[in-house]
Amino acid sequence: MKKVSICINISVLILLLSSCSASLSQKEFEELNIKISDIQSWLNLMPGGPGSFHIAGKYQLPEDLNEKEIFLDKIVIMDKDKEIYSLTAELQFFYNPEFRVKEFTFSNYYQTKIEPALIKKDFVDVQLVFSVHGVLFRKEINSVQLKRVY
Secondary structure (H helix, E strand, O other): HHHHHHHHHHHHHHHHHHHHHHHOOOOHHHHOOOOEEEEEEEEEEOOOOOOEEEEEEEEEOOOOOOOOEEEEEEEEEEEEOOEEEEOOOEEEEEEEEOOOOOEEEEEOOOEEEHHHHHOOOEEEEEEEEEOOEEEEEEEEEEEEEEEOOO
């Protein structure tokens, strides 16, 4: 009976420690120093096929952050407070030894159908949803220009 009690206490302690280490506030997320750059969005309106929506950009992680535990999970496109897309991010990884950073390019699936709400828009709001140790955090980027490609 005493062994069972000890096992239960140890299990509870491990559970508490692991849940505390996984919790992270939005402020702490901002302090991780994830840099987002070169974000672009466009509508492909070229003749000969259905149009498509595209978004692409880059982000950097400092060398000391683990890219398997901190990564871009989703790209959410908003129009005011209405969600238009929730897209799985397609990532490509590059290590830049000169600056000691891990660089990622991100994009959406190349055949994303154009939602009618975007046809007359010149700007979209973007939320990049990062997974940090399994916890999701949103980084908002407002007023990303929505270009047209003919």
